[in-house]
Amino acid sequence: MSAVPRRSKRLEAIKDELAVSTEKPQPLKSEPAKKVASKGKVVKKENGKVKEGKKDIKSITKESKGGSRSMKKQPIVIENDEKTIAEEEEETKKELEEGDSLPKNLELETQDSRKLNLLKYAKDAHILVIFAYPKASTPGCTRQAQGFRDEYSELNGELNASVLGLSADNAAAQSKFKEKQNLPYDLLCDPGKKLITLLGCKKSPSGTIRSHFIFVDGILKVKKVKVSPEASFKGALEQVNELSK
Numbered sequence: 211m212s213a214v215p216r217r218s219k220r221l222e223a224i225k226d227e228l229a230v231s232t233e234k235p236q237p238l239k240s241e242p243a244k245k246v247a248s249k250g251k252v253v254k255k256e257n258g259k260v261k262e263g264k265k266d267i268k269s270i271t272k273e274s275k276g277g278s279r280s281m282k283k284q285p286i287v288i289e290n291d292e293k294t295i296a297e298e299e300e301e302t303k304k305e306l307e308e309g310d311s312l313p314k315n316l317e318l319e320t321q322d323s324r325k326l327n328l329l330k331y332a333k334d335a336h337i338l339v340i341f342a343y344p345k346a347s348t349p350g351c352t353r354q355a356q357g358f359r360d361e362y363s364e365l366n367g368e369l370n371a372s373v374l375g376l377s378a379d380n381a382a383a384q385s386k387f388k389e390k391q392n393l394p395y396d397l398l399c400d401p402g403k404k405l406i407t408l409l410g411c412k413k414s415p416s417g418t419i420r421s422h423f424i425f426v427d428g429i430l431k432v433k434k435v436k437v438s439p440e441a442s443f444k445g446a447l448e449q450v451n452e453l454s455k
Contacts, residue, residue: 357443
């Protein structure tokens with residue numbers, strides 16, 4: 211009688227083991243995964259919606275596309291000043307003839323490194339004499355400069371004309387020339403031969419032809435190229451007298 215209950219207990223134990231082995235394992239609960247937004251921002255999903263401190267990637271993409279479209283629509287305006295530059299370059303390239311005006315953009319330095327706008331200076335002077343010489347402090351150029359110096363009181367005083375000397379010398383050479391010869395007028399430095407070429411007194415390959423020119427209100431009235439030192443200052447005085455009448 212004692213063997214029966216022992217067997218029933220064993221059967222019950224086997225049933226319990228079988229029941230445990232057939233049960234499906236329950237998945238472990240884990241926290242909802244976090245999503246990473248653009249620029250390293252961490253966002254959380256709440257009530258099925260994604261929230262973040264700044265705009266999400268889609269909105270940023272849309273705005274960037276919209277911004278690029280708006281940029282394309284805006285025309286880029288570039289001022290076209292090529293014509294003006296070309297015109298000014300042309301003014302300084304052509305040779306002046308009687309009746310032509312000095313270009314408005316031409317500037318040269320004097321013996322003391324002051325910049326002089328030639329057209330403005332000529333208009334302010336009313337009558338302007340420019341004499342060109344090959345090289346400062348050489349014999350012929352010295353006689354020419356001295357002649358304009360000696361006649362300066364009549365040219366500038368009685369006839370109200372201004373005088374400028376012109377050569378391809380630098381400021382130091384012109385300053386020394388002016389001081390040594392006690393010249394009462396300024397000397398223009400034109401190492402690039404801008405004005406010398408414009409006036410038509412450039413001598414190939416690198417020289418300058420002795421000349422003189424007379425302007426009235428910026429307009430060339432007298433052009434004398436290839437003259438002697440004496441013919442230059444004496445002729446200029448006579449021609450200014452004629453223009454002043």
